[in-house]
Amino acid sequence: MPPGNHDRDGFDTREKALNTDATPQQQSAGPATAWWTEAVIYQIYPRSFADANGDGIGDLPGITARLDHFVELGVDAVWLSPFYPSPQADAGYDVADYRDVDPLFGRLADADRLITEAHARRLRVIVDLVPNHTSSAHRWFAAALAATPGSPERARYVFRDGLGPDGDQPPNDWSSVFGGPAWTRVTEPDGRPGQWYLHLFDPGQPDLNWDNPEVRAEFLDVLRFWLDRGVDGFRVDVAHGLIKQADLANWQEPQEILSGNEVDKPRPPMWDQDGVHEVYRDWRRLLDSYDGERILVAEAWVQPAERLARYVRPDEMHQAFNFEYLTASWTAPAQYAVITRSLEATDAVGAPTTWVLSNHDVVRHASRLGLPVGTPRPNGIGVGDPQPDAALGLRRARAATLLMLALPGSAYLYQGEELGLPEHMTLPDEVRQDPTWERSGRTERGRDGCRVPIPWEADAPSYGFGPTDASWLPQPPSWAEYALDRQRDVPGSTYELYRTALRLRRAHGLGRGGLYWLASGDEVVSFRNGDVTVLTNFGATPVPVPAGAQVLHASAPLPDDGTVGQDVTVWFRAA
Numbered sequence: 292m293p294p295g296n297h298d299r300d301g302f303d304t305r306e307k308a309l310n311t312d313a314t315p316q317q318q319s320a321g322p323a324t325a326w327w328t329e330a331v332i333y334q335i336y337p338r339s340f341a342d343a344n345g346d347g348i349g350d351l352p353g354i355t356a357r358l359d360h361f362v363e364l365g366v367d368a369v370w371l372s373p374f375y376p377s378p379q380a381d382a383g384y385d386v387a388d389y390r391d392v393d394p395l396f397g398r399l400a401d402a403d404r405l406i407t408e409a410h411a412r413r414l415r416v417i418v419d420l421v422p423n424h425t426s427s428a429h430r431w432f433a434a435a436l437a438a439t440p441g442s443p444e445r446a447r448y449v450f451r452d453g454l455g456p457d458g459d460q461p462p463n464d465w466s467s468v469f470g471g472p473a474w475t476r477v478t479e480p481d482g483r484p485g486q487w488y489l490h491l492f493d494p495g496q497p498d499l500n501w502d503n504p505e506v507r508a509e510f511l512d513v514l515r516f517w518l519d520r521g522v523d524g525f526r527v528d529v530a531h532g533l534i535k536q537a538d539l540a541n542w543q544e545p546q547e548i549l550s551g552n553e554v555d556k557p558r559p560p561m562w563d564q565d566g567v568h569e570v571y572r573d574w575r576r577l578l579d580s581y582d583g584e585r586i587l588v589a590e591a592w593v594q595p596a597e598r599l600a601r602y603v604r605p606d607e608m609h610q611a612f613n614f615e616y617l618t619a620s621w622t623a624p625a626q627y628a629v630i631t632r633s634l635e636a637t638d639a640v641g642a643p644t645t646w647v648l649s650n651h652d653v654v655r656h657a658s659r660l661g662l663p664v665g666t667p668r669p670n671g672i673g674v675g676d677p678q679p680d681a682a683l684g685l686r687r688a689r690a691a692t693l694l695m696l697a698l699p700g701s702a703y704l705y706q707g708e709e710l711g712l713p714e715h716m717t718l719p720d721e722v723r724q725d726p727t728w729e730r731s732g733r734t735e736r737g738r739d740g741c742r743v744p745i746p747w748e749a750d751a752p753s754y755g756f757g758p759t760d761a762s763w764l765p766q767p768p769s770w771a772e773y774a775l776d777r778q779r780d781v782p783g784s785t786y787e788l789y790r791t792a793l794r795l796r797r798a799h800g801l802g803r804g805g806l807y808w809l810a811s812g813d814e815v816v817s818f819r820n821g822d823v824t825v826l827t828n829f830g831a832t833p834v835p836v837p838a839g840a841q842v843l844h845a846s847a848p849l850p851d852d853g854t855v856g857q858d859v860t861v862w863f864r865a866a
């Protein structure tokens with residue numbers, strides 16, 4: 292912590308802290324026209340966004356019909372989680388055909404229409420790419436099962452003989468991210484128990500063998516397929532997992548769901564191997580051969596930040612999700628440290644930083660932040676689990692969002708967070724769909740609670756999610772109050788908080804700005820970005836806004852004395 296920055300009472304607009312006469316952290320990288328360096332990108336989880344045909348599952352026509360929502364909200368792009376043909380063993384992250392649309396979600400023509408209609412509104416469209424594994428229903432896996440050990444069909448995946456005299460022990464001790472072993476034994480075409488295949492996730496998600504040139508060629512072709520249809524980029528699933536250490540050495544550690552490797556431990560043999568970068572260099576060359584600025588976004592749970600920054604070197608991907616930020620504690624020192632570290636790490640490779648608080652794999656931040664500070668991030672919350680303080684969670688979530696949207700770089704929003712939506716924390720266990728619940732022996736609730744269809748109209752069936760009451764996961768009765776139509780044009784609502792923040796972010800060029808720290812103590816962080824000063828108070832003692840300052844935006848109403856209360860972020864222009 293820099294000297295002089297612990298003293299909250301001494302907070303004023305004198306730039307007494309870091310970087311005051313130095314260069315700001317994080318100048319925008321890339322050409323001035325590079326939209327993605329400062330973009331706000333909204334994640335659509337298709338099965339839960341909007342259901343056009345009333346079967347209870349969101350679909351592409353539903354999204355297209357709601358595209359004006361993104362214009363009204365003020366985001367730059369949408370990213371869609373997978374909508375490809377899939378048995379849905381992992382909600383579509385088990386892809387059976389990379390070049391089509393699952394009938395659940397529509398048809399290929401619906402994807403084309405969505406892209407065209409989005410572009411007509413100046414919205415970019417990013418699709419999900421799942422290269423680490425296919426579905427077990429993919430034609431390649433069917434061919435591998437029908438073929439013999441050592442065949443070219445099996446060489447597209449990671450098949451090995453088992454250990455022990457009968458080969459009935461898995462080839463190594465790796466466990467699946469969803470629980471249980473990472474290997475499943477197959478029955479050979481002759482009916483005998485045979486080899487084992489690797490699946491770092493569900494058995495329905497066999498890992499591909501990225502040392503095989505055929506796999507590399509196939510995915511370059513899949514990229515071309517979607518680039519030719521006009522998509523603006525790809526969010527790359529499990530980007531740190533494609534290459535495994537050649538000897539598949541034992542690891543002994545249990546897998547934690549989507550945890551990064553610990554900084555002080557050796558790198559696991561299945562994650563963040565150096566060989567993955569060659570794959571992304573090939574992809575970058577392909578994207579650069581297309582017009583426009585098409586982007587690659589890494590989903591890579593990799594720590595420390597310097598290791599993650601390797602994915603966004605100039606000839607690799609454009610962005611990587613900043614999960615260290617998502618997982619940082621809600622304290623001033625933790626927030627200061629993660630913001631500083633993130634900016635330093637990406638500045639070192641000339642890439643913009645990204646920021647994210649929620650997605651379809653984690654407890655929504657309006658609930659997560661209502662847990663006592665220091666609580667380990669839960670993998671889902673259910674009946675009988677410690678329940679967060681809802682009001683506190685929302686208050687902190689609003690403050691966290693306002694802090695995030697003032698940071699230079701690109702920010703990701705997850706559908707429903709603009710409504711202040713909490714996690715569904717009383718979902719009956721019988722309706723859970725996340726494979727984590729069963730595979731963990733019913734010890735980890737998993738991710739269903741953040742995937743519940745979102746509310747649009749308070750008084751409509753399924754809160755306007757679709758034309759009927761049907762909803763693939765039940766919506767809690769309390770969600771009417773979060774519906775969009777209860778919040779639109781209502782001063783102080785979370786929806787209007789987001790809209791105003793996004794408008795001001797654009798007007799003040801915050802995404803392409805720089806960051807000058809003004810204060811970073813035990814209870815306050817404050818920085819300047821262009822002509823906007825941002826202050827978040829984590830402590831119980833109110834902090835005065837400097838005399839004469841013009842308050843631009845605040846995450847909660849400021850009292851008459853103009854002070855900033857606990858768990859509040861304010862944006863102001865100094866006098």
Ligand code: NOJ
Nearest residue numbers: 381384492528529651652
């Ligand atoms: C990360 C995705 O975000 C998650 O939802 C999925 O289960 C795993 N990758 C496996 O594809």
Ligand code: CA
Nearest residue numbers: 342344348350
């Ligand atoms: Ca539907």
